[in-house]
């Protein structure tokens with residue numbers, strides 16, 4: 001990276017001063033976190049169980065929702081003593097989180113930030129958090145980004161969707177000031193036509209960003225365009241991606257276009273950064289001082305257990321520092337793969353998990369009503385990356401499957417590839433009528449994301465399955 005005096009000044013002096021003006025102790029926390037990421041496991045666990053006990057005491061004393069939920073589960077706060085006792089606490093399903101916002105809001109501290117998330121189901125969820133929680137979120141994000149060499153004061157180019165609701169004029173002015181100060185460049189990835197991709201390349205050339213950040217598939221599409229047209233004129237630019245899954249061939253495309261510094265992040269509007277890939281590129285480190293991320297597998301009889309290494313589990317998150325409107329064991333709707341807790345090559349002690357695999361809501365059903373993981377299609381198309389550029393599998397409300405495919409060769413899918421797809425669908429989605437549609441692009445969601453698997457509402461669940469013995 002070339003010497004950039006303004007960037008250094010911005011990062012070391014102006015940015016911290018700005019943070020202090022706004023009364024945020026983000027910097028002090030960031031320094032603290034840069035130490036605790038290498039603390040002993042004992043120290044980390046002691047710290048986290050302390051935060052957990054404080055959260056549980058507070059939620060029980062000051063919110064009607066948790067008072068009722070703990071009473072119903074026959075629990076009192078003093079039942080939670082060790083870190084593993086978190087498993088005794090009830091789970092918070094998204095549907096309950098949506099209807100319990102007021103009942104989860106505590107008498108104190110004050111709510112500092114309120115925002116609404118849309119979620120993949122389209123049902124909004126209101127998230128409220130305290131000022132303390134906001135400092136932790138900011139510091140956690142800057143620590144994680146630092147592993148990708150993305151530091152305060154760096155110039156970043158963001159490929160994001162546009163907000164569903166346009167911000168007010170005052171908000172716009174505030175955002176513009178924030179961005180100017182940080183020198184960041186924003187470009188919408190809603191449309192990814194060749195013309196638009198060429199504009200993005202032009203932005204990289206003129207603005208010379210020190211980091212690229214955005215949706216995984218938008219970045220991968222840009223990388224493929226750069227490679228196809230032979231447009232790379234820059235050295236390595238670190239890439240920080242999230243919001244969507246990136247596959248091995250996407251990563252290869254990104255490495256070719258921008259260099260090998262490609263980092264996965266796992267975040268959401270409810271909690272910001274929950275996990276971040278480090279320079280060892282061997283999984284994601286949990287934002288452990290701020291959150292507890294559990295990967296849970298449901299067992300017959302309604303109990304849950306932790307996913308074993310290599311196994312997928314539902315993500316449940318406990319926010320340790322949001323006392324204003326607590327989230328305890330909230331099911332985000334994502335699935336992630338558990339990873340053996342061996343020490344990471346980077347030397348950090350923070351617990352780890354594997355790639356985030358997709359949404360729980362993306363479960364399809366065959367004609368007999370058996371659930372089929374939509375993730376299967378990712379595996380199918382991973383093997384066909386040579387023939388297909390993009391795909392989307394949509395299970396219609398009537399049960400039929402619509403497969404939209406963007407072939408590598410325009411307008412054509414080789415007959416043997418089509419036969420393979422039909423055989424695959426026949427095996428895994430038995431009895432389901434299949435329509436393959438050859439398209440030139442896949443429509444994006446309102447937020448600019450590419451959803452690879454879509455299960456339409458009022459979804460068909462086939463014939464009732466026979467009761468299991």
Ligand SMILES: [Zn+2]
Nearest residue numbers: 278280344346
């Ligand atoms: Zn690491």
